[in-house]
Amino acid sequence: MRVDQKPDFYEILGVESNASADEIKKAYRRLAREYHPDVNPGDKEAESRFKEISQAYQTLKDPEKRQKYDQFGDAWDQAQQSGQWQQGDFQDFVQQQYGAGSFRDVFGDLFGDLGGGGGRGFTFTTGGRSRVRPEPGPTRGPDVEYELPVSFEEAVHGAEKQISLTLSDRCPECEGMGGETQTCPACGGTGQAQSGGGFFNLGAACQQCHGTGRVVTTRCKTCRGAGEASRSRRITVKVPAGVDAGSKVRVRGEGGRGISGGPAGDLILTIRVQPHEFFQRDGDDIRVELPVSFTEAALGAKVSVPTIDGNVTMTIPAGTQSGQELRLKGRGVKHLGEGGRGDQYVTISVRVPEKLTAEQREMLERFGESWSPELRGTPLR
Secondary structure, X not given: OOOOOOOOHHHHHOOOOOOOHHHHHHHHHHHHHHHOOOOOOOOHHHHHHHHHXXXXXXXXXXXXXXXXXXXXXXXXXXXXXXXXXOOOHHHHHHHHHHOOOOHHHHHHHHHHHOOOOOOOOEEEXXXXXXXXXXXXXXXXXXXXXXXXXXXXXXXXXOEEEEEEEEEEEEOOOOOOOOEEEEEOOOOOOOOEEEOOOOOEEEEEEOOOOOOOOEEEEEEOOOOOOOOEEEXXXXXXXXXXXXOOOOOEEEEOOOOOOOEOOOOOOOEEEEEEEOOOOOOEEEOOEEEEEEEEEHHHHHHXXXXXXXXXXXXXXXXXXXXXXXXXXEEEXXXXXEOOOOOOEOOEXXXXXXXXXXXXXXXXXXXXXXXXXXXXXXXXXXXOO
């Protein structure tokens, strides 16, 4: 939840809320060049836009400012500037600035979400009153990524493959905490370093519990306090027909363990296709080079051509030139998630004999005397 009603800084820069610092910088430079007052002299709208862009960038480029903005929106900056970032004053400031009926109305959902899956309770103080965030409910486990090598034929036709995985996963006994825990005595379970004003310090995690709000009292026997345990799995994966290198296949429920009975994450497979001996893939089309003899190209012939479905017979027209492409319609790769298939393109490569018998040489010489096209300077066709 964000309490400010002003334009969102991420939207102003045209980036996602999880954008990297480099992405934010690139977006700012691009927009600054477009709306800079020197580029738009006398344009008040461009000048106003440039100020918005600069304000958004100044906040999001600073990790500490960005963290606070993500939590409280524009309110944190105004509160700091007016000196109202302490105790009950911040509650009054929010009510004055945003017309909220109560501090709880504005920040109730926000504080319910702070701390992610790591906390076990969240205490915060406003106006001398303490509130405790409820225990987090079941939380979905993380996704796991894995590279899956497949053959050219498996990518084209689809396949079922068995894979073995060993995951470094959250310990099922202590749910990643490392053992039995209790509320951190230093921060009272907030996970935040306490400030002198009575409000927690948003910029610093508690040094004793490292921001979790809990401290380990008895080390877990299963993971020996590490919070992680190896988990081996052997699963069958269905590779759909038509996948290509870089395609993603999601296997539901085969990722990391969930928290507090939450569902497991997913296994995300990135396909790596092994090269074929003579087939080459071009999108959903297949390309192959076919060697033919001089006489087959000159006189025409019916030849056997390899395809991904087996050999088929193809007609070589008389007078076919080396490098010419012939198409076998519908002999390519199945369109992923759709009906129909691509085509196969056959590139003709005319082979010239390297050694001739005396009789063959004599025949070719007679042929050459009777056929003398303009080979140089004038196209054959």
